Every structure is written in C-alpha cells, then in structure tokens.
Amino acid sequence: MTKLSVNINKIATLRNSRGGNTPNVVQFAKDVQRFGAQGVTVHPRPDERHIRYQDTRDLKPEVYTEFNVEGNPIKSFMDLVLEVKPTQVTLVPDAVDALTSNAGWDTIKHKDFLTEVIQEFNSHGIRTSIFVDPVLEMIEGAKLTGADRIELYTESFAHQYSLGNEKAIIPFTEAAELSNEIGIGINAGHDLSLDNIKFFKDNIPGLLEVSIGHALIAESLYLGIENVVQMYLQRLK
Template identity: 95%
Template sequence: MTKLSVNINKIATLRNSRGGNTPNVVQFAKDVQRFGAQGVTVHPRPDERHIRYQDTRDLKSEVYTEFNVEGNPVKSFMDLVLEVKPTQVTLVPDAVDALTSNAGWDTIKNKAFLTEVITEFKSHGIRTSIFVDPVLEMIEGAKIIGADRVELYTESFAHQYSLGNEKAIKPFTKAAELSNELGIGVNAGHDLSLDNIKFFKENIPGLLEVSIGHALISESLYLGIENVVQMYLQRLK
C-alpha cells in the first residue's frame, strides 16, 4: 500500500490568519495519525507564513509515523532539518516569494550543489527525496547526486486529468519505471486529490508515498478530516 503523508501547512495558514493557536497544528498532526495517516509533512518557508520553524521542532516528538520536512535547502532550512532529524527531507527549489511549489529541480545543472546537500543530510541518517518533474534526465540526475527518492511533481497530471486527458499519466509512469530500475524510491505530490489519486496510484509502479495537503484539507471542510483520511487510504490500497 502507498503511504499517505498529510501536509498540514494549510492548518498553520488558518491559525496564522487569526493569531493564537487555533487550530492547533500539533494536535492536528496527532489526530491525522490517529485517523490512519502514515506520515505528516510540513514545508516551512523562510517567511514562516504558514508552518513556522518552531512548529517543526514541536512536531518532532509528536510524529510517531513518518515525518517529512520539505523546503529549499538554504542555510536556515538545513540547520532546522539537522536539528530536528526527520524521517525524510524533501528538497524543493521554490523561490522565497513562491506562493506554492511550481517546478522540480534541474538535477543536472545543480549537480554539485545538490550532491553536497544530500551528502550532508544522509550523513545524519536522514532519508533524502528530491522534487522533480517527470523528465527522465532529471531522474537519472537524481541517481547521480545520491538521492534516496524522487518526489514527482504532479500538477500537470492533475490539471490534464481534470480535463479528461488520462494520457497525461504517461510521463509519470515512465519516470517511475526508470526510478525503479535505478533503485530510487518514488514519492509524489501536488494537486493530488480524491478525484485523481486512485487512477494515479494504479498507473505508478512502486509508488511509496504521496504527500497531500491543500486538496485533503479542502475536502475535509465538507466531509470531515477523519472520513477523508480513510477515503484516501481506501484509494491507495
């Protein structure tokens, strides 16, 4: 079964919009694990507009499943990850002012930099995943730089699938097949939802983990968080 990691950034966004500590980010992480999620994901950005660095520290002792911390490996982020030592760090090349992640790494042009970063994290026992577009050369580059996993950036699939274009899955299937051949684990995330997750999972060989936040939280406004987590788990079997 593909693991479900719930990205809780949107819970922090809601909290920050009002001040105080409601909703409680740590309690929400504990709850989604209790409801069956096999992981918790956070993506702290330097401006701390949603998940704060301190949230990441507070969550460390409460995430008893898999803790995935995403972000651009600037110095402050690297220091945070090395302090918290999550199960997995996912490297994402988002600009400081990016609204959300919008592109994968060029693992060839950034070979030297990424190799250094990944080596540092792995030396501390942290599994490394790198956010990439479904481009075979980028998968090959991920192997060269020493990444344990790739996270396939799935926005293009989600958009095309919503228009009825099921063929949009093909480059993702090929990227996963190559990853499997190279011995790299396959994760995926961005705009995956209850509408498309079953089809995606069925067409991605060896899919280990999906990280879902925006859609899952939005769906929960109507259906309830416990129910939605269970719905995802059923689709991921």
C-alpha cells in the same frame, strides 16, 4: 500499500490568519496519525507564512509515523532539518517569494550542490528526496546525486486529468519505470486529490508515498478530516 503523508501547512495558514493557536497544528498532526495517516509533512518557508520553524520543532516528538520536512536547502532550512532530524527531507527549489511549489529541480545543472546537501543529510541518517518533474534526464540526475528518492511533481497530471486527459499519466508512468530500473524510490505530490489519486496510484509502479495537503484539507471542510483520511487510504490500497 502506498503511504499517505498529510501536509498540514494549510492548518497553520488558518491559525496564522487569526493569531493565537486555533486550530492547533500539533494536535492536528496527532489526530491525522490517529485516523490512519502514515506520515506528516510540513514545508516551512523563510517568511513562515504558514508552518513556522518552531512548529517543526514542536512536531518532532509528536510525529510517531514518518515525518517529512520539505523546503529549499538554504542555510536556515538546513540548520532546522539537522536539528530536528525528521525521517525524510524533501528538497524543493522554491523561490523565497513562491506562492507554492511550481517546478522540480534541474538535477543536472545543480548536481554538485544537491550532492553536497544530500551527503550532509545522509550523514545524519535522514532519508533524502528530490522534487522533480517527470523528465527522465532529471530522474537519472537525481540518482547521481545520491538521493534516496524522488518526489514527482504532479500538478501537470492533476490539471490535465481534471480536463479528461488520462494520457497525461504517461510521462509519470515512464518516470516511475525508470526510477524502478535504476533503483531510486518514488514519492509524489502536488494537486493530488480524492478525484485523481486512485488513477494515479494504479498507473505508477512502485509508488511509495504521496504527500497531500491542499486538496485533502479542502475536501475535509465538507467531509470531515477523519473520513477523508480513510477515503484516501482506501484509494491507495
């Protein structure tokens, strides 16, 4: 079964919009695990506009499933990850002012940098994943950095699938087949939803984990968080 990691950034966004501590980010993480999620994901950004660095620290003792921390490996982010020591760190090439993640790494151009970062995290027992587009050369490049996994950036699939274009899955299937062949694990995330997750999972051999936040939280406004987590788990079987 593909694991479901719930990205709770949007819960922090809602909290920050009003001040105070409602909704409580740590309690929400505890609840989604209780409802069956096999992981919790956070993506702290330098401006802390949603998840704060302190949230990441506070979550560490409460996440008993897989804790995945995403971000651009600037010094402050690296220091945070080495302090918290999550299960997994996912490296994302965000610009400081990026609204959301919008591109994968060029693993060939940035090979030396990524290799150095990954070696540092691996030396502390932290599993590493690189956010990449479904481009075969980028996946081969990720393998050469020593990364344990890739995370396929799935926005293009989600958009095209919503327009009825099921062939949009083809580059992702090919990327997964190559990943399995060269021995690098496969995660995926970005704009995956209840509408597209089963089709995606069924066409991605060896898919280990999906990280879902925005859609899952939006769907929960209508259906309830416990119900939505169960719906995702059913589709990921």
